[in-house]
Amino acid sequence: MAKIILTGDRPTGRLHIGHYVGSLRERVKLQNSGEFDKIFIMIADAQALTDNADNPEKVRQNIIEVALDYLACGLDPEKSIIFIQSQIPQLCELSFYYMNLVTVSRLQRNPTVKAEIQARNFEASIPVGFFTYPISQAADITAFQATTVPVGEDQMPMIEQTREIVRKFNITYGEALTEPDILLPSNEACLRLPGLDGKAKMSKSLDNCIYLSETADEIKKKVMNMYTDPEHIRVADPGKIEGNTVFTYLDAFCQPEHFSKYLPDYNNLDELKAHYQRGGLGDVKVKKFLYAILMEYLEPIKKRRTEFEKDIPAVYKMLQEGTRKAEAVAAQTLAAVKDAMRINYFDDAALIAEQAKKFQNK
Numbered sequence: 001m002a003k004i005i006l007t008g009d010r011p012t013g014r015l016h017i018g019h020y021v022g023s024l025r026e027r028v029k030l031q032n033s034g035e036f037d038k039i040f041i042m043i044a045d046a047q048a049l050t051d052n053a054d055n056p057e058k059v060r061q062n063i064i065e066v067a068l069d070y071l072a073c074g075l076d077p078e079k080s081i082i083f084i085q086s087q088i089p090q091l092c093e094l095s096f097y098y099m100n101l102v103t104v105s106r107l108q109r110n111p112t113v114k115a116e117i118q119a120r121n122f123e124a125s126i127p128v129g130f131f132t133y134p135i136s137q138a139a140d141i142t143a144f145q146a147t148t149v150p151v152g153e154d155q156m157p158m159i160e161q162t163r164e165i166v167r168k169f170n171i172t173y174g175e176a177l178t179e180p181d182i183l184l185p186s187n188e189a190c191l192r193l194p195g196l197d198g199k200a201k202m203s204k205s206l207d208n209c210i211y212l213s214e215t216a217d218e219i220k221k222k223v224m225n226m227y228t229d230p231e232h233i234r235v236a237d238p239g240k241i242e243g244n245t246v247f248t249y250l251d252a253f254c255q256p257e258h259f260s261k262y263l264p265d266y267n268n269l270d271e272l273k274a275h276y277q278r279g280g281l282g283d284v285k286v287k288k289f290l291y292a293i294l295m296e297y298l299e300p301i302k303k304r305r306t307e308f309e310k311d312i313p314a315v316y317k318m319l320q321e322g323t324r325k326a327e328a329v330a331a332q333t334l335a336a337v338k339d340a341m342r343i344n345y346f347d348d349a350a351l352i353a354e355q356a357k358k359f360q361n362k
Contacts, residue, residue: 006146008042018202072305198227
């Protein structure tokens with residue numbers, strides 16, 4: 001069986017470092033590993049419209065922002081198929097068929113859906129499109145026969161629902177769909193990078209994130225204002241690393257070689273943490289260290305993005321070509337699904353001959 005990846009992002013704004021450590025960095029590694037036969041990367045604009053239906057221009061304008069961030073991070077259209085979700089009509093048709101395989105109560109029990117509904121204050125009035133987006137996501141994944149879906153741990157219930165739909169379909173109609181496996185980030189700190197303010201999740205709406213395309217001055221200002229240990233008032237005070245956002249980010253980004261470059265007084269992160277915990281190490285010094293590390297990652301990304309920004313028509317052409325390739329694959333899957341469901345009326349020569357013979361013999 002071919003090894004195929006499907007992953008993507010909602011175009012609701014520029015991508016931030018939470019996206020980078022949670023998915024983008026890993027996608028580039030997977031793309032360049034040679035282990036996968038195909039990699040599909042989707043800009044999920046249709047999904048973004050489920051809670052931005054009154055502001056489609058926001059989604060429209062951010063298509064190019066996401067595409068630029070993809071290219072700047074190293075995603076290569078020669079190796080990965082980058083496409084726009086809404087331009088693949090087969091996904092809507094697959095969603096329609098899958099809706100018959102999922103109950104309302106099962107959707108209501110999905111932890112990710114429940115959390116997202118609460119976060120968006122949809123409890124009183126849930127848009128149907130938003131409520132059913134686990135089904136749409138199953139269509140996205142199965143349309144490309146994805147075997148692997150790299151996501152954060154908060155998306156695990158969504159992938160499990162896709163697996164349930166695949167099993168139900170294959171049992172009911174016959175083997176036509178591939179059941180995907182989930183791939184989590186290898187670094188535990190990358191599973192769910194917190195916001196700069198210490199809140200549980202980095203979020204554009206909360207303005208507690210660092211964007212990949214921000215200037216050095218903007219990033220420095222945000223790092224120096226990051227949440228640490230509120231009880232670590234004086235340098236001599238012992239500090240806590242648990243719940244300390246700066247150290248969580250160091251867990252996600254710091255490598256052993258960074259100490260010889262930027263903080264040679266320490267050999268590794270464990271030594272730095274131990275000094276902070278016993279007292280005598282100020283927040284400013286640790287934040288400057290984090291800033292230096294972040295800029296090592298982000299400066300090359302920003303430089304590449306600036307180059308791609310010089311030819312926006314070429315970026316749209318890349319998206320159009322990727323979408324064309326993706327639609328061809330989705331069309332094959334839809335044909336297999338309709339064949340399994342016995343609704344391929346015009347393609348079934350045996351059915352037509354059988355019906356003709358039946359009525360000729362009347």
